[in-house]
Amino acid sequence: MRAAVLTQYGRPLELRDLPLDGDCAPGAALVRVTCATLCATDVHLWSGRMPAALPLVLGHETAGVVEAVGEGTLDALGRPVKPGDRIGWSESTCGHCHGCTVLRDPVACANRGYGFLQRADVWPYATGGLATHTYVPAQAQKLVLPDDVPDTWAAAAGCAVKTVLHAFDRAGGVRPGQTVAVQGAGALGLVATAYAAVSGARVVTIGGPAV
Numbered sequence: 001m002r003a004a005v006l007t008q009y010g011r012p013l014e015l016r017d018l019p020l021d022g023d024c025a026p027g028a029a030l031v032r033v034t035c036a037t038l039c040a041t042d043v044h045l046w047s048g049r050m051p052a053a054l055p056l057v058l059g060h061e062t063a064g065v066v067e068a069v070g071e072g073t074l075d076a077l078g079r080p081v082k083p084g085d086r087i088g089w090s091e092s093t094c095g096h097c098h099g100c101t102v103l104r105d106p107v108a109c110a111n112r113g114y115g116f117l118q119r120a121d122v123w124p125y126a127t128g129g130l131a132t133h134t135y136v137p138a139q140a141q142k143l144v145l146p147d148d149v150p151d152t153w154a155a156a157a158g159c160a161v162k163t164v165l166h167a168f169d170r171a172g173g174v175r176p177g178q179t180v181a182v183q184g185a186g187a188l189g190l191v192a193t194a195y196a197a198v199s200g201a202r203v204v205t206i207g208g209p210a211v
Contacts, residue, residue, distance in 0.1 A: 027138025
């Protein structure tokens with residue numbers, strides 16, 4: 001596989017050829033990447049603000065087409081995942097911490113993450129999206145995508161959309177007729193603005209253009 005690899009903090013990514021191994025653990029998948037969007041976390045990792053083990057393939061908002069699967073690989077709805085399926089996925093969780101076992105909230109997992117935990121010189125080499133292929137571990141929540149959902153939407157849903165939905169859930173949800181203030185018009189702010197608007201709320205986005 002070909003990948004953009006972070007080898008030094010704050011330096012340009014290096015294009016490297018990494019081993020491509022089609023052997024997948026039970027529940028895991030090897031995916032050909034069709035879309036990878038970037039998150040501020042990727043920037044923090046690149047700069048060294050969030051230290052990670054280098055070398056590293058960045059990118060944790062990804063969609064792609066399955067090329068190989070391990071035994072018993074299912075998506076979040078219990079459907080078998082097979083080669084040729086187009087999938088999106090969210091980060092892997094440990095299944096053992098307080099967030100997983102008591103809160104039962106993947107976002108609260110103390111050990112969650114992908115795209116910034118896997119060294120690029122150790123199998124499976126790439127769990128990030130800035131590569132031609134990536135390995136999706138068994139603990140990652142996968143979803144076989146409907147045909148009418150573009151790759152760009154599916155990739156961003158793996159982090160940005162999920163983060164916004166979690167925030168609204170903690171705030172009590174959004175209902176028609178409510179007024180919602182969104183602080184900032186970056187990627188998360190735009191997702192929050194769109195979600196609140198389609199939910200029937202009146203939205204005030206601070207720092208954004210009039211809509």
